[in-house]
Amino acid sequence: MSDAHDETYPFRGGGGMDGNDGSEHVTTHGGESAAPDGERTFAALPPARGRGFAETWWGRAWLQALEDTALDTAQLKAGRRLARAGAVGAVSVRPGRITAVVQDKDGTAHRSDVLLQRLSPQEWDHFLGMTVERAGHIAALLDRDMPPHLVEDAAAAGVDLLPGIGDLEPECDCEAWDHCGHTAALCYQMARLLDQDPFVLLLMRGRGERELLDELQVRSVARQDAEGTVPAEPRAAAPEGVDAAEAYAEGVILPPLPEAPPLPSEPGPPPSLDTETEPAGEVDVAGLAFLAARAAAEAHRLLAEALSPGHAHQPVEAELTLSEDAARLAAAAPDAATAARLAEASGRDEDGLAGAVRAWGYGGRAALAVLEKEWTPRGDVLARARAALDAAWDEDERPVLRAARNHWTVAGADAQLRHGTDGRWWPYRKERGRWVPAGPAAHDPATALAMVTGAE
Structure with missing residues (x-):
């Protein structure tokens, strides 16, 4: 805690933050600035409406450490609201500490800090030694990635990269004794920065990106010299593993695939839209929730069809208009x-x-x-339709039907038969001056017409 600064960081026009200690900040790409002492300052991020705060697994691990530690869930919710609203100013990241000015709804600004223990020189030595032993670790870091096996290998070497319960220590000028809404908002914003660049976490642990890469390069060259190999730049290191085509060709070495999971008995629930954030613009929340539920139901129906016997031999249906x-x-x-x-x-x-x-x-x-579509039967189709109608009733019981294209209307009654292109007959009745369907199709016209006349 001895590295805390006494000065307050006011907001600047572009959402940036600047110390008043006279130190020089050099602007870099992506709205970020770097100070000579290894501090990195990231410009304020836009509001996070409609998106989560952490998309990577290590970003979620950061938030898990916060949420497992905070004693007051109301403060966490307040922090999420502040972060979503864009109330967190520029974030300064330096070894052991992150700092930002967070504004309340009434505009009151608070200097907020979150502290994280730096790694000791011995822990860094273990981490660097472990990293150069596997080229894949270096390649992952250069790709701004932090794969689980890198963190697991580091833990095996006695180095905890990600924070755990109680590791994120808050400090805020609002004088809260635990995580307040301001420090929580800073942590939520930090998760977004970690998604973009895991080197930000390593800087908090005590080493900046350039310093870290330089040390990895020195150790990598020394290790290759000791082994009598040709030195290579870390960026050129080939990723570990086997080429996919080679692995497929050697299929006998692969384990058998597990059995497919059984079809769920019903569609899964769609994502909940009940959030603390008001919908942006003219979003129809009820309509969106309805579409999500229907999408889940349709996915379940399609999966059931795909798993049914003989599905592979069924024709592919055209998309719905x-x-x-x-x-x-x-x-x-x-x-x-x-x-x-x-x-x-x-x-x-x-x-x-x-x-x-x-x-x-x-x-x-x-x-x-x-x-909704009328059609005119060809001569042979029309002849077969008339023959079917004639055969459906005895001559003295046959209703008088007036034909108009594929519609046959019963004279003197609000009943109608419609002939489909597949040869089936559809019953219709007139309601409030409009013809409407009265039942499912039938291959026999008398059966279809009975659905109408029997209901009258």
């Missing part, structure tokens, strides 16, 4: 506002969407096509 997909979604009974948007997007009114939903329920896209 906008009109068909709107009917499919509306059939899942969305709220009124979402249903209205589906109707408008598909060029239908309220009654038109209701008819499309009814058709979809009776027979999917085939039933919807019969509802």
Whole structure:
């Protein structure tokens, strides 16, 4: 704690932070500045609305150390809100400490610090020795990556790179005795920086990037000289492992694949949209939640079909059109506002969407096509259709049907048969002046018509 500074870091116009000790800061790429003593300063990041604070596993491990340590979950939530709102100024990172000015909602600025124990010279010696033994570790660091095996090997050498419970020690001028909303906000912002560059964590542990790479280079050359090999730059080190084509060719050495997991009994729950952050712009939260639930249900249906016997020999269906997909979604009974948007997007009114939903329920896209598309049967198709109609009833019971393209309407009744392109018959009835589907298709026209006349 002896390395704490007494000065306060005010916000600058560009969201940066500057000390008042007269030290010179050199601007580098990506809104970052570097000081001669190894300190790195990162410009304030934009608000984090709509995204998580940690995408990498080591960034999440950083936040886990914070969340496992903090005694007041309300302060963690306050910190998340501040970080999401962009209230954290430029972040200064130096060995053992990160610092930023964090603004409350009322604009009050607080100098906040989070301390992390530096590695001892002996721990650094162990870490550097372990790293040069595996070229893959150097290559990963140069790619701004921190693979689990690097951290595991370091731990085996007695070096804990990532913080654990109680390792992130807070200091804030708001005088909170534990992590306050300001230090929590700084930690959440730090997770975003760690996602971009794990060298930031190594700087907190005591070594800057340039110093670390120089030491690795010296040790790598010394090790190669001792082994009588040709020195090579760390950046040119080949990654460990076997070429994928070679591994595939030697398939006999690979373990057998595990059995596929069983099909879940129902779709999994979609991601929760119940967050502390207000939706940006004109996001329709209810509509988005409905679409997420339908996507989960559709994924479950497709997986069930894919696992069914003979699926590989089934023809691939064409993608749904906008009109068909709107009917499919509306059939899942969305709220009124979402249903209205589906109707408008598909060029239908309220009654038109209701008819499309009814058709979809009776027979999917085939039933919807019969509802919304008329077609003129060829002569041979028409002849077969008439023969089917004649054979369906005795002559004295046969209803009088008036034909118009593929529609056969019962004279004097609000009943109709529609002939599909696949030869099936669809029953229709007239409701409020509009023809609507009355049941599923049948191969026999008399059976289809009975669905209508029996319901009247």
